[in-house]
Amino acid sequence: MNRISVVGLGKLGLPLAVSLASKGFQVVGVDIDERKVRAINNGISPVSETNLHETLTRFKDSIVATLDYDYALRNSDVTFVFTNTPSNPDGSYSTRQLESACREIGKVLRDKNVFHVVIIMSTVLPLTCEETLKPILEEQSKKKCGVDFGLCHTPEFVALGSVIHDFLNPDFFLIGESDPKSGRIVENIYRKISDSKIVRTSIVNAELAKIAINCFLTTKISFANTLGEVCEKLPNANANTVTSILGLDHRINAGCLNAGLGFGGPCFPRDNKAFNFLAKQLSCQSWLAEATDKVNAIQVDKVVEKVKSRLKGKGTVAVLGLSYKPNTETVEASQSLEIAKKLSGLGYKVKVYDPQAMNEAKLILGDNVVYCNSLQQCVENTGLCIVATPWKEFKHLKVSVPVINCWNIKK
C-alpha cells in the first residue's frame, strides 16, 4: 500500500500529498484545475503554505499530478479525497465537488479488480459518507462497499499556516471506517507517518467528532472573549493572566483561550454554523453554538467603539494585520480585515499592512484603504494603531500614538 492518490490539490490536499511523499509514498495527485496540475508537475506550488514549496521541490520525484482519474486510481491502492465543501446558505456543507469526485472514482473502480480504499478527508455533515457518497461509489462502480472496496472518513485537525507540520505530528489520527479491513489499511498508512494515537470508529462518529471539536474550540474562544470584556471593566483585572490561569487546569487546557478578536478563517465560523444546523435538523437545541456566534459577531464592533472613543474626529488609523491569523495569507472571515472595512466605511482614513495577506486583502478592500509596504510606513502619520492579527513582527511595535493591541501581544 505504498501508492496513494490524492484528489483535490488545494490548500489541504497538496500539503497532504507532499507530506505523504515525504514519508516514502508514491503519490499521484488529481485535480480538475489544469493550471494547478501543470504548476505542480513543474515543481511550483500553486498554493501558499509554510514549507510547501520546499517539500514539493525536495520530493518532486515521488509526486505526479494529473487530470486523469483513471491513471491516478490505476497507479494507487488508496485514494484520499480532499475537495472543498463550501457552506450553503442554511449552514450545511455543499457536497457537489465530493459527489463529482466520487462519480469519477466509482467509474474507474468498476474495472479495477483489486480492493481499493476511498478516504474522504473533507469536512462533511454526519451521514454524508453513508447516505450520499457511498451510494454514488456503489452505483458507478457496480460494486459493494466494505466487500469490493472500502470507504473511510479521516478528518484532519490541521491549521492553515502549519498544515504540513500538523499532518505529520497530529495529537491523534481519527479513522471512521466502513469495515475493519479498510480501517486496517488506513491505520497502516498512518503508522508510517507518526506514532500518534489512532482512534478507529464508525464513519458517523468520525464525521460528528470533526465538527464537534471545532464547535467546542469556538465555544472556548467566545468564552475567553467574554472573560476579556469582563476583565476590561473590572479594576486591575488582566485578561491574559486570568486566561493563563484557566489554561493550567488540565480539564480546560490552554488552547483557544486567548482573549482577543473573534474566530475567523475557512473552518471555525462555518463548522460552528454546521453544528447548529445539524442540531436543529435533529430537533435538538444548540444554544451554546448560537451564543458562541453571537459573541463572535460583536468583537469587531467592540474594537470600532474603542477607536471612536480614543480618536477624536475622523483621523487616520493603521490596521496591522489582515489575515485571520498569523502565518497565512488567508483573509476569509477575518475579523482584522472586517475592522479595516468598517472603519473605512465610517469615514476614517485607513492604512493597512500585513506580512502575507496584502494581495488577498486587496481583492476585498479595493481602493477603500491605503496599502503600505512595511510596518513602519503603515504606522507613520497615523492617529491610532490597531494590532489586529498577532504576527510576530508586531511585537516590536514602537509608536507614540495610542495602540489598540487586540491580542495584548508583548515582546
Ligand SMILES: NC(=O)c1ccc[n+]([C@@H]2O[C@H](COP(=O)([O-])OP(=O)(O)OC[C@H]3O[C@@H](n4cnc5c(N)ncnc54)[C@H](O)[C@@H]3O)[C@@H](O)[C@H]2O)c1
Ligand atoms: N482550511 C482548513 O484549515 C481545513 C482544515 C481541515 C479540513 N478542511 C476541509 O478540507 C476540505 C478542502 O479544503 P481546501 O481549503 O483544501 O479547499 P480548496 O478549495 O483549496 O481545494 C479544493 C481543490 O479541489 C479541486 N477540485 C474540485 N472539484 C474537484 C474534482 N471533482 N476532482 C478533482 N479535484 C477537484 C479544486 O480545483 C481545488 O484545487 C474542505 O472540506 C475543508 O472544510 C479545511
